[in-house]
Amino acid sequence: MIIAIVNQKGGCGKTTTAVNLSACLAERGRRTLLIDLDPQSNATLGLGIKVDADKSIHRVLVDDGFTAAEAVLPTGVYNLDIIPATIMLSGADLDLANVMGRESILKNKIASISDNYNYILIDCAPSLSLLSINALSASDEVLIPIQSHYYALEGLKLLFQTVNIVKSKLNYNLAIMGILPTFYDGRTTISRDVLSGLRDYFGSRILNTVIRVNSKLAEAPSANEPIHIYAPGSRGAKDYGNLADEILEKGQIL
Amino acid sequence: MIIAIVNQKGGCGKTTTAVNLSACLAERGRRTLLIDLDPQSNATLGLGIKVDADKSIHRVLVDDGFTAAEAVLPTGVYNLDIIPATIMLSGADLDLANVMGRESILKNKIASISDNYNYILIDCAPSLSLLSINALSASDEVLIPIQSHYYALEGLKLLFQTVNIVKSKLNYNLAIMGILPTFYDGRTTISRDVLSGLRDYFGSRILNTVIRVNSKLAEAPSANEPIHIYAPGSRGAKDYGNLADEILEKGQIL
Ligand SMILES: Nc1ncnc2c1ncn2[C@@H]1O[C@H](COP(=O)(O)OP(=O)(O)OP(=O)(O)O)[C@@H](O)[C@H]1O
Ligand SMILES: Nc1ncnc2c1ncn2[C@@H]1O[C@H](COP(=O)(O)OP(=O)(O)OP(=O)(O)O)[C@@H](O)[C@H]1O
Ligand SMILES: [Mg+2]
Ligand SMILES: [Mg+2]
Numbered sequence A, B: 001m002i003i004a005i006v007n008q009k010g011g012c013g014k015t016t017t018a019v020n021l022s023a024c025l026a027e028r029g030r031r032t033l034l035i036d037l038d039p040q041s042n043a044t045l046g047l048g049i050k051v052d053a054d055k056s057i058h059r060v061l062v063d064d065g066f067t068a069a070e071a072v073l074p075t076g077v078y079n080l081d082i083i084p085a086t087i088m089l090s091g092a093d094l095d096l097a098n099v100m101g102r103e104s105i106l107k108n109k110i111a112s113i114s115d116n117y118n119y120i121l122i123d124c125a126p127s128l129s130l131l132s133i134n135a136l137s138a139s140d141e142v143l144i145p146i147q148s149h150y151y152a153l154e155g156l157k158l159l160f161q162t163v164n165i166v167k168s169k170l171n172y173n174l175a176i177m178g179i180l181p182t183f184y185d186g187r188t189t190i191s192r193d194v195l196s197g198l199r200d201y202f203g204s205r206i207l208n209t210v211i212r213v214n215s216k217l218a219e220a221p222s223a224n225e226p227i228h229i230y231a232p233g234s235r236g237a238k239d240y241g242n243l244a245d246e247i248l249e250k251g252q253i254l
Helices: A014-027 A042-046 A057-062 A087-096 A102-110 A130-138 A150-154 A156-169 A189-205 A215-223 A235-253 B014-027 B042-046 B057-062 B087-096 B102-110 B130-138 B150-154 B156-169 B189-205 B215-223 B235-253
Strands: A002-005 A032-037 A080-083 A119-124 A141-147 A175-182 B002-005 B032-037 B080-083 B119-124 B141-147 B175-182
Touching (some): A002 A130, A014 A080, A014 A215, A032 A042, A032 A057, A032 A102, A032 A130, A042 B150, A057 A087, A057 A102, A087 A130, A102 A130, A119 A130, A141 A150, A150 A156, A150 A189, A150 B042, A175 A189, A175 A235, A215 A235, A215 B150, A215 B189, B002 B014, B002 B130, B014 B032, B014 B042, B014 B119, B014 B235, B032 B042, B032 B057, B032 B102, B032 B130, B042 B215, B057 B087, B057 B102, B102 B130, B130 B156, B141 B150, B141 B156, B150 B189, B175 B189, B175 B235
Parallel strands (some): A002 A141, A032 A080, A141 A175, B002 B141, B032 B080, B032 B119
8 A cells, every 4th residue: 555645734744654654564564665755855864764865766756767676775674665865856846847747757666666565655745746746646545644733724625636636637546544633732722623623624534543742753853763663652652553553454444 | 124934844933933023023113024925825824814816926926017016915913014825826936937037036026115114024835946046035134943853954954055056146145144943842852952953053043032832823823813912921922022122133233
């Protein structure tokens, strides 16, 4: 299963979800690949991956002769591999602008390795540009992290419109896995109000798991470790463990 | 003085700073204009501005015959005007891609109204695309909000490189006003570590004011009010008031 982690709102926990959910799926014995599709390369940084400038996702996208398999690196976490990003990726929109079938390059390139993994997760930049469209057209499901804040609600309309366009024009398989509330702080009215608003409006599309605010999640990247290794007893480790279990259960139902 | 609020890292407090700093400058008697240059239009939303789809910053940029003055709207806060954004702005990179002098369109368009204001603040999207370059080339100073987190540090190198390129090729006036630590929570080691790391590395380029975590700042946009009106006694109101005072003092020195 290929999961795109998308939301054009900045700072809503996309990378933190990509890194920690993929690590928790790997810990539960699933072969997992994390693809960093954000020029900021935060997922690559957060796992402490040293990247050969010439062997990143950027080259996979722009160089027909370079396969996805050649860019795969181990992460040090058992069962978890990564295709890293570098800043070169910020040129992708221009590099790919005139390429035939530019929206489906990632889909075609990862087809050759997708059988090697149970789960592939794609971390996206805070935008709905060509890179994020590539992620949506390559994926089976979309996971949408959303902060329990007011500004976060506004962008959802556009995000759903974009998903529907990709679904109708590029990838009719694409389904919404769910909306993941992040940065939840039960002590504040804004968190409680936004969460109950989300549940009223989106019903079962809101995942059961809620990611609570937890400073250990902000610390773990500086130790280059996913949360279940950096702070196994923390709220962050419990919440991302619950998320992995919820996603594995959803997968069962099919 | 024209100030661009820029950082390609998502969710670091750009919009919260743009809205609340401009409101605090207005409260201190300065004629202030806020320009929303982010297609997410969070600054427009956060002040509850109703926008005529055809009279936003997008039209100012793409329509030679439409002046900046025609797009200016009152905000309901005394001394504070806004040029709002709509989602149309997400097409700007493509709309302007082949226009002569595309990096300096904003600079030329706001020249005709800049004498009407003491301060003009520009809220940017979480990217270093053509819109943010337009903001940098139109500005006198750059204000860089940065979360007290690990991922936030990584993008600074690229941001400084971009500022230097704009300074050498488009706007030799451009100076760095300072780095503004946001989401500071003195109870967590990550906040304390990152802040002391920032002060060691950047010295006096780090502003004295630190914006502390405060849920009132996340609540205020849902009431369409800046923080000094929504919660005048809150930490957020104090911190953004201090920031306005620090910037006014810096202006004095010149
Ligand atoms: N639940 C949480 N509790 C506390 N801190 C968190 C939590 N989730 C993420 N963070 C921290 O908040 C910051 C923003 O999260 P993150 O970088 O994952 O968001 P993002 O959506 O990937 O951002 P961008 O839009 O820039 O890609 C990071 O510094 C991260 O460490
Ligand atoms: N000091 C603070 N304390 C608590 N919440 C805050 C603070 N500053 C901002 N917020 C909230 O955090 C979220 C992110 O802030 P904001 O939207 O201003 O960041 P941004 O950099 O403009 O994001 P983007 O990259 O999407 O433009 C918002 O929901 C905002 O209300
Ligand atoms: Mg990210
Ligand atoms: Mg913003």
